[in-house]
Amino acid sequence: MLAAHGILLPLVFFGLMHVVERSQIEQFMEQVRGFARVVADEFELGNALDSPERSQALLDSAILRGDGVYAELLNPGHDIKSTLGLAGLKRPLHQDLDFGQDGDETYFIMLPLDHAGHQAELWLGFDERTLTAQIAEARSRILATLGAYFLLTMALAVLVGRWLSRPLIELQQRSRRVASGDYALRLDAATSLREVVELGLDLDRMRGELVGVSERLRREIAAKEAIESERRVLEVQLRRRHRLETVGTLAGGVAHEFNNALVPIILYTESLLMDAAPKSSESEQLEGVLSAAKRARDIVRKVLAFSREFDTVRLERVSLQSAVDEALKLFTALMPASIDVRRELADDVPMVLADESLLTQLVMNLCTNAYQAMQVTGGVLTLGVGVERGAAGSVVELYVRDTGHGMDTATMERIFEPFFTTREVGSGTGLGLAVADGIATSFGASIIVDSSPGQGATFRVRFPPAATADPKVTVAKVHPAGNAA
Numbered sequence: 001m002l003a004a005h006g007i008l009l010p011l012v013f014f015g016l017m018h019v020v021e022r023s024q025i026e027q028f029m030e031q032v033r034g035f036a037r038v039v040a041d042e043f044e045l046g047n048a049l050d051s052p053e054r055s056q057a058l059l060d061s062a063i064l065r066g067d068g069v070y071a072e073l074l075n076p077g078h079d080i081k082s083t084l085g086l087a088g089l090k091r092p093l094h095q096d097l098d099f100g101q102d103g104d105e106t107y108f109i110m111l112p113l114d115h116a117g118h119q120a121e122l123w124l125g126f127d128e129r130t131l132t133a134q135i136a137e138a139r140s141r142i143l144a145t146l147g148a149y150f151l152l153t154m155a156l157a158v159l160v161g162r163w164l165s166r167p168l169i170e171l172q173q174r175s176r177r178v179a180s181g182d183y184a185l186r187l188d189a190a191t192s193l194r195e196v197v198e199l200g201l202d203l204d205r206m207r208g209e210l211v212g213v214s215e216r217l218r219r220e221i222a223a224k225e226a227i228e229s230e231r232r233v234l235e236v237q238l239r240r241r242h243r244l245e246t247v248g249t250l251a252g253g254v255a256h257e258f259n260n261a262l263v264p265i266i267l268y269t270e271s272l273l274m275d276a277a278p279k280s281s282e283s284e285q286l287e288g289v290l291s292a293a294k295r296a297r298d299i300v301r302k303v304l305a306f307s308r309e310f311d312t313v314r315l316e317r318v319s320l321q322s323a324v325d326e327a328l329k330l331f332t333a334l335m336p337a338s339i340d341v342r343r344e345l346a347d348d349v350p351m352v353l354a355d356e357s358l359l360t361q362l363v364m365n366l367c368t369n370a371y372q373a374m375q376v377t378g379g380v381l382t383l384g385v386g387v388e389r390g391a392a393g394s395v396v397e398l399y400v401r402d403t404g405h406g407m408d409t410a411t412m413e414r415i416f417e418p419f420f421t422t423r424e425v426g427s428g429t430g431l432g433l434a435v436a437d438g439i440a441t442s443f444g445a446s447i448i449v450d451s452s453p454g455q456g457a458t459f460r461v462r463f464p465p466a467a468t469a470d471p472k473v474t475v476a477k478v479h480p481a482g483n484a485a
Ligand SMILES: Nc1ncnc2c1ncn2[C@@H]1O[C@H](COP(=O)(O)OP(=O)(O)O)[C@@H](O)[C@H]1O
Pocket: 369, 370, 373, 402, 404, 405, 406, 407, 411, 415, 420, 421, 422, 423, 427, 428, 429, 430, 431, 432, 433, 434, 456, 457
């Protein structure tokens, strides 16, 4: 805009000036030449040339009638000059061909006269200053007009530019904010420019679609991740279960043989005990044999239970509260005074699908471990039931918490392995948690452990929402896995 004006305005100015100047000057010259011609005619046709007085009078009247400032008649021998002209004005050697020549501010015209063979020269001078002043005024007027026009258009250009660019800049800024994560921001600009409004609408529609797409992608990714992590959990559970089943089958076979071997030992020892004198060293030794054999039988039974239990599970609706109460009844009597047993029950706990006696065994196994962790130091054993209500149903959990020695991650990774134990040889079988896990799995539940060294341990048996809902569905879910071995 500025550049265009910078080129155009001077062109317009000089063009206009030229036209104005030329037309004025031409008009002026035409006028003075016409006038000069009239005067020359008067000299040629009249008799003014005959006497110097008449010539003088005609020259004077030429000055008085027009804009003349100089009038002279060159007659060979005697020149006559009007005294009315501007004093001190000198006639140039040649007449002026153009306006403003010689810098004398006078326009000189020479006309040759011929009157009946009499030759003379008529010189007339006209004031150029009025016209010069007029031209100067015209110039300044044109300049002022063009200047005003220039300022006005520039101001207008700036205003229009702002009006056009402000909404675009706003749109641009909003787009950048959207691009940098502010997806909810609307893409529009306050303007009455239809094109910009439409651009804003189009951009906003695009934003809507993109946001929709990215939202959908995010949801899909989240869903995939959820599925993936669920799959990983299932995989771990499956692996654990496979291992369990393999060991279970093997252990079951061995235990069966063992049991067969133990039965006669116990029977014979019992009959020998009956015959032996009470309180004798003989009977004491036999008691020792018997209790060792019975302990061996207990272990064997555990192993048998562990290897068999998946096939024999019959799920019913069971109340976790009563299971906890049952376990507490059995346990509080056995606990030393150094261990404080507490109960925490949530309100309105839904029933779960389980086998009551197996559930009791599970709780007992967890409580035994908790007790053993606090045996030396004493502490608090908490047995509780909690509910997590969600959209898919309620997750019910039974937990056993102790304030005992806890365990490190390396231990925690292996505790569910059959025969894994950290206890001295003879005092632990390493089957408690393997059995507990097997039982939980047969309920469709899972066990989660939370512990660190010195911080105690919490074991949670979590029953999934399905296990608390329609019994049929859940039974169908549990059985195939149970028969897998
Ligand atoms: N509450 C607990 N606190 C600390 N360690 C525990 C707890 N429960 C189980 N453990 C660890 O898990 C191991 C395996 O437990 P378990 O399967 O019951 O076998 P066992 O009790 O015969 O050793 C235990 O030897 C112990 O190291």
